[in-house]
Amino acid sequence: MIAAVKGWHAAGAALLFCLQPGARAADDLPGAARELARRTVAFAGRGEPVSVAWRNVSSLGSAVFSQARSAFETAVRDAGDRVTEVAPVAELHLTLSENQTQYLMVEEARKGDERQVWIASWKRSETTTAMGVGQSVTLEKKLVFEQAEPILDAVFPGGNLLLLSPDRVALYARQNGQWELQQSVPLTPPKPWPRDLRGHLRLNGTSFQVYVPGMACGGTVEPALTMDCRPSDEAWVLESGSRAMFLAAFAPGRNYFDGRITTQTGVRKTVAPFFSAAAVEDQGRQLWLLAMLDGHTQIFDSAFEPVGGVGPWGSDIAGTDARCGGGSQVLVTKAGDGREADALRAYSVRNRVPAPLTAPVDFPGPVTAVWPTGAGTVLVVARDLETGRFGAYLITVNCGP
Amino acid sequence: MPDAGCRWTLVWLLATSLAHAATRPRYGGTLRVEMRAAIETPDPPLGGPGMPDLAAAFNIARWEAGRRAVYDANENPPGGRPYLDSIDIQMGKSLREQSIDLELKRADIVELGPSELLRQAAGRRLWSSSPVRVVALVFSARIEDSRIREALALSVDRPAIHSVLMQRQGEVSGALLPQWISGYAFVFPTASDDGRARALLAGLPPAQRTLTLGVEDAAARQVAERIALNARYAGLTVSVIPQGADADVRLVGARVGSSDPSRALAGLAAAFGLPEPPRTDSVEALQAAERALLEGFRVVPIIHLPDVYGVSPRVKGGTGITPLGEWHFENLWLEDNRP
Numbered sequence: 132m133i134a135a136v137k138g139w140h141a142a143g144a145a146l147l148f149c150l151q152p153g154a155r156a157a158d159d160l161p162g163a164a165r166e167l168a169r170r171t172v173a174f175a176g177r178g179e180p181v182s183v184a185w186r187n188v189s190s191l192g193s194a195v196f197s198q199a200r201s202a203f204e205t206a207v208r209d210a211g212d213r214v215t216e217v218a219p220v221a222e223l224h225l226t227l228s229e230n231q232t233q234y235l236m237v238e239e240a241r242k243g244d245e246r247q248v249w250i251a252s253w254k255r256s257e258t259t260t261a262m263g264v265g266q267s268v269t270l271e272k273k274l275v276f277e278q279a280e281p282i283l284d285a286v287f288p289g290g291n292l293l294l295l296s297p298d299r300v301a302l303y304a305r306q307n308g309q310w311e312l313q314q315s316v317p318l319t320p321p322k323p324w325p326r327d328l329r330g331h332l333r334l335n336g337t338s339f340q341v342y343v344p345g346m347a348c349g350g351t352v353e354p355a356l357t358m359d360c361r362p363s364d365e366a367w368v369l370e371s372g373s374r375a376m377f378l379a380a381f382a383p384g385r386n387y388f389d390g391r392i393t394t395q396t397g398v399r400k401t402v403a404p405f406f407s408a409a410a411v412e413d414q415g416r417q418l419w420l421l422a423m424l425d426g427h428t429q430i431f432d433s434a435f436e437p438v439g440g441v442g443p444w445g446s447d448i449a450g451t452d453a454r455c456g457g458g459s460q461v462l463v464t465k466a467g468d469g470r471e472a473d474a475l476r477a478y479s480v481r482n483r484v485p486a487p488l489t490a491p492v493d494f495p496g497p498v499t500a501v502w503p504t505g506a507g508t509v510l511v512v513a514r515d516l517e518t519g520r521f522g523a524y525l526i527t528v529n530c531g532p
Numbered sequence: 533m534p535d536a537g538c539r540w541t542l543v544w545l546l547a548t549s550l551a552h553a554a555t556r557p558r559y560g561g562t563l564r565v566e567m568r569a570a571i572e573t574p575d576p577p578l579g580g581p582g583m584p585d586l587a588a589a590f591n592i593a594r595w596e597a598g599r600r601a602v603y604d605a606n607e608n609p610p611g612g613r614p615y616l617d618s619i620d621i622q623m624g625k626s627l628r629e630q631s632i633d634l635e636l637k638r639a640d641i642v643e644l645g646p647s648e649l650l651r652q653a654a655g656r657r658l659w660s661s662s663p664v665r666v667v668a669l670v671f672s673a674r675i676e677d678s679r680i681r682e683a684l685a686l687s688v689d690r691p692a693i694h695s696v697l698m699q700r701q702g703e704v705s706g707a708l709l710p711q712w713i714s715g716y717a718f719v720f721p722t723a724s725d726d727g728r729a730r731a732l733l734a735g736l737p738p739a740q741r742t743l744t745l746g747v748e749d750a751a752a753r754q755v756a757e758r759i760a761l762n763a764r765y766a767g768l769t770v771s772v773i774p775q776g777a778d779a780d781v782r783l784v785g786a787r788v789g790s791s792d793p794s795r796a797l798a799g800l801a802a803a804f805g806l807p808e809p810p811r812t813d814s815v816e817a818l819q820a821a822e823r824a825l826l827e828g829f830r831v832v833p834i835i836h837l838p839d840v841y842g843v844s845p846r847v848k849g850g851t852g853i854t855p856l857g858e859w860h861f862e863n864l865w866l867e868d869n870r871p
Contacts, residue, residue, distance in 0.1 A: 188718065233815060327557050384612070470849075
C-alpha cells in the first residue's frame with residue numbers, strides 16, 4: 132500500500148498526509164519498486180531528472196539490495212523520468228527496511244520545500260535452506276528424512292521408514308526416491324509431555340516397541356500399521372552396537388533415566404540418574420559409559436561398578452561395534468547448552484581413557500536424539516538452526532580408508 | 533545494515549522453540565531473581581510483563597507485597613513441567629544492590645541500568661530485549677504555544693543522551709513506535725537544531741520561555757538535567773523538579789505492550805495521553821497516524837530503551853526474555869542442580 136505524507140519536519144513546514152485511493156500492498160519487491168516509481172514520477176513530473184540515494188537497514192543481503200535499486204531505477208526510467216545526480220528536480224532517499232512481518236521500501240522524496248514519504252511493503256517469507264549431506268573420512272553422515280515436527284527416533288523395517296514424533300508414529304515407503312507417507316497412528320499422552328521429550332523405537336522384525344515417558348506401546352508394520360499403547364513406567368531397553376543392552380527406568384515427567392537398571396544378566400542395580408548410555412570394549416572387557424546429569428560421563432564395568440570418568444561431553448552418546456578403531460566406538464555429542472550447532476565424534480576407549488577416532492561431524496543445529504540402530508550405525512536427530520526443521524541422519528562408522 | 537531488533541527477534545523465536553540437547557536440561561533448583569520495582573498490591577500482578585508472564589508455567593506460592601514473591605513449578609502446564617522447581621523474586625532492590633548480588637552469586641537474574649552495565653565484568657552474560665521502553669517529553673495542556681513545544685523538541689541532543697547517559701543502550705528516536713516494530717521510525721527526525729529553536733522563540737517574553745520539567749523516576753533525572761542544559765542553548769530556561777504532576781512538561785517512560793504495530797501505537801498513545809489512533813493493518817496508514825499523533829509536539833519521543841538483565845553463568849537454556857521483555861523462564865535450567 133502506498134500513502135503520502137507531505138511536510139518537512141526540520142523546516143517546520145505543515146504536515147499533511149493523504150492516503151491514495153486504491154493503493155494496496157505490493158506482492159513482492161519488484162511490485163513495491165514499481166509502485167514507488169509510479170508515485171515518484173507523478174511527484175517529480177514526467178521526464179524530469181531525479182537523484183536517488185539508497186541505504187539498507189533491513190536484514191536483506193546486498194544481492195536483494197542491488198535488486199531493489201535496479202528494480203526501482205528501471206521502473207522510474209520506464210515511467211519516463213531520468214535518474215541522475217545532475218540538477219535533479221527531486222531528491223529521493225530510499226531505505227530498505229523491515230518490521231516483524233513485512234519488508235518495507237521507504238521513499239522520502241523532496242522537491243523544493245515539499246516533502247513526501249511513501250512506504251511500499253511486501254510480506255516476509257520464511258527462509259528455507261536446503262540441507263546438505265556431508266561426509267567425513269571415518270564417520271559418514273546421511274540425511275534420511277526431515278520435517279518441521281520434532282523427530283524422536285526412527286527405524287527402518289524392511290527398507291521402509293518408521294518415524295516417532297511427539298504426536299504419532301508414521302510409516303513411510305520410498306517411492307521415486309522420496310519417502311511417501313503410507314500410514315500413521317496417533318500417540319496420545321495421558322498428560323502433557325515433558326518439556327524436553329524423549330522417545331525411542333525398538334524394532335524386532337515387523338513388530339516394534341515405542342518407549343515414551345509414562346507410556347509403553349507395541350505395534351506392527353505388517354500387514355498394516357497398528358499400535359496399542361497403555362500408561363506404563365516400564366523400563367526402556369537400551370542397546371549399544373549389536374550385542375550389549377540393559378534395562379533402564381525412565382524418570383516420569385523428566386528427560387533422564389532415574390538410575391534403576393537391570394543388567395543383561397538380570398542383576399538389578401541403582402546408579403546415579405543419567406541421560407544416555409554406550410558400551411565399549413576395552414582390551415576385551417566390556418565397559419559402560421553413562422552420560423550423567425552433571426555433564427560428565429562415568430565409566431562402569433560390566434557389573435555397573437564405577438571405574439572412571441571422562442568429560443565433559445554432551446548428554447547424548449551411543450555405542451557402535453564396527454570392526455575397526457579398537458572394535459567398538461562411542462559416538463558423543465559435544466557439551467553445550469543445546470542452543471548451538473552440534474557435532475558428533477567417535478572415540479575408542481583404551482585403559483579407560485577415551486581417544487578420539489574421528490574428526491567431529493558437524494550438524495546444522497543442536498542434536499536432539501542419538502540412538503543406536505545397528506552394529507556400525509546410529510540415528511541422529513538434529514534441528515537446523517536456520518530452517519527450524521528436524522533432520523534424521525544415519526551416521527555410519529566407516530572402516531574404509 | 534540489519535536492524536538489531538528484527539534480527540534479535542528471529543533469533544529468539546528460533547531459540548525458544550528448540551528442543552534441547554547436546555547437554556540436556558536438568559531439573560530442579562530455585563532461580564533467584566531481583567528487581568527494582570516494589571509491587572505493593574495485595575495480590576501478585578496479573579497484567580504486564582514480568583511476574584505475570586510466569587503464570588503460564590508456575591504457580592504463586594508466596595506473596596509478600598513490596599518485598600518478595602515465590603513461584604513454584606506447575607506440574608502439568610502446556611509444554612510440560614518447567615525445569616526449575618521454583619523462582620524466588622526479591623523486590624525493591626536498587627540497581628546497585630542487584631549488581632552486587634549478581635557479582636557475589638546471591639542472585640541469578642538482575643536488572644542492569646546504564647551505570648551498572650558500565651561496571652560489569654568483561655564476558656558477563658546479558659539478556660537484552662528489543663527497545664521496548666519509550667522515553668518522551670509530554671507537555672501539559674497549559675503550554676498552548678506550539679512554538680515553545682517545538683523549540684524544546686528541536687533543542688534535545690539525543691545522541692549525547694544515548695551515548696553518554698545511556699551507555700549506548702537502545703536507540704535515539706523521534707518516533708513513538710520503535711524501528712523493530714514499525715520499520716519506519718527513521719523517517720521521524722531526531723536532529724537538534726538550536727538555530728531553528730531560537731528563531732521559533734524570538735519575540736516571546738522570558739516568562740513564556742521558562743518551563744518546569746518534572747521527573748517522577750529518579751533514575752531519569754540525569755536525562756532531564758541534560759535536556760534542561762540543551763534547552764538553555766535554544767533560549768529556554770528549564771528547571772528540573774521531582775514531582776511531575778504540576779510541571780509544564782514531564783519526562784515520562786511508557787512501555788510497548790504489543791509487537792503488533794497498530795496495537796502498540798494505540799497503547800503508547802493511551803500511555804502518553806494522546807488521542808486513540810485509527811486501527812489499521814497498513815504500514816503507510818500507521819505511519820500517517822503516528823505522524824498525526826506527534827504533530828503539534830504535545831509528545832516528543834527521545835529514546836527507545838531495552839530491558840537489560842545480568843545473568844549468572846549457572847543459568848542455562850537460552851534467553852529467558854522475549855523481544856518485548858516478557859519473562860519466559862519455563863525453559864531455563866540451572867547447571868549446578870541435581871534432581
